[in-house]
Structures are given as structure tokens and as C-alpha cells.
Amino acid sequence: MSDILTMCKIVLSSLRKKTACQMYPVKPAKFYKNSRGHIALEPAKCILCTLCAKRCPTGAIEVDRTKGVWQINRFKCILCNECVHSCRPVALSMENQYAAPSANKDIETHNVEIKKPAAKPVAPGESAENS
Numbered sequence: 001m002s003d004i005l006t007m008c009k010i011v012l013s014s015l016r017k018k019t020a021c022q023m024y025p026v027k028p029a030k031f032y033k034n035s036r037g038h039i040a041l042e043p044a045k046c047i048l049c050t051l052c053a054k055r056c057p058t059g060a061i062e063v064d065r066t067k068g069v070w071q072i073n074r075f076k077c078i079l080c081n082e083c084v085h086s087c088r089p090v091a092l093s094m095e096n097q098y099a100a101p102s103a104n105k106d107i108e109t110h111n112v113e114i115k116k117p118a119a120k121p122v123a124p125g126e127s128a129e130n131s
């Protein structure tokens, strides 16, 4: 009997309190500076090194160096931030807004310019063809 009374007290006190849940989507979600929303790529900074794809624990990223293609499957991404830490040219960033919702499991594709390696410096008296 005392258990029922305790339960009734909890229920009645809960009815007078404000809800602890966020009223999404009635109230828009709040995004903070460090919220993990989605991974973004700056193609101009990417050197197609493939480190992000190798370090991604879920295999969400694929990089094709020969075709200059960088892809992400957002349905596989768990927003761990590992790819951002791996990317030395800082081509990847964690944006604090969510990616647009989608019912299709499309793979997002970015074309990246294939950069040629810098030419070796030519020593005085040596022709560029010999190097």
C-alpha cells in the first residue's frame, strides 16, 4: 500500500513540473559551439591522402585518389571526430548544425582536384629533365 502511495506522490509531483524533454520539433533544437552536427569538407584543401578513410571506425568515408573523389555516407557516420583529427591539411571540420534530413541513403560525393607533387628543385648546372 505504501508503494502505491509513493508512486501516486511521484506522479502528482511530476504533473506539476515542467517537462525535462526538449519539445523538438515544436521548439527548434539548440546548437552550441561544440555541438557535433556533421562533417564538412573543403575540397580545395584536400590532398587525397586517404588518412580520414583509413582512420574512420565505421567506414563512412571513401577516397579515390586516381579519380579525385571524396565520399561520405552520413548514415554510417557516428560523429566521433577522428577524421577531423587525422586530416593534416585541415580540410575537414565538425560543423555544429545537423546535415539536412533525408529518406534516401545517398552517398555525398565531392570532386577534389588531383594535385601534382611539387617539382624537385634543380641544382645549378643540372637540367630539369635529368632530375
Ligand code: SF4
Residues within 6 Å of the ligand: 039, 055, 056, 057, 058, 059, 060, 061, 072, 076, 077, 078, 079, 080, 081, 082, 083, 084
Ligand atoms: S566523424 Fe568518425 S565516423 Fe564520422 S566520418 Fe569522421 S571518422 Fe568516420
Ligand code: SF4
Residues within 6 Å of the ligand: 041, 045, 046, 047, 048, 049, 050, 051, 052, 053, 063, 086, 087, 088, 089, 090, 091, 092
Ligand atoms: S580530407 Fe584530409 S585526411 Fe581526408 S583525404 Fe583529404 S586531406 Fe587526407
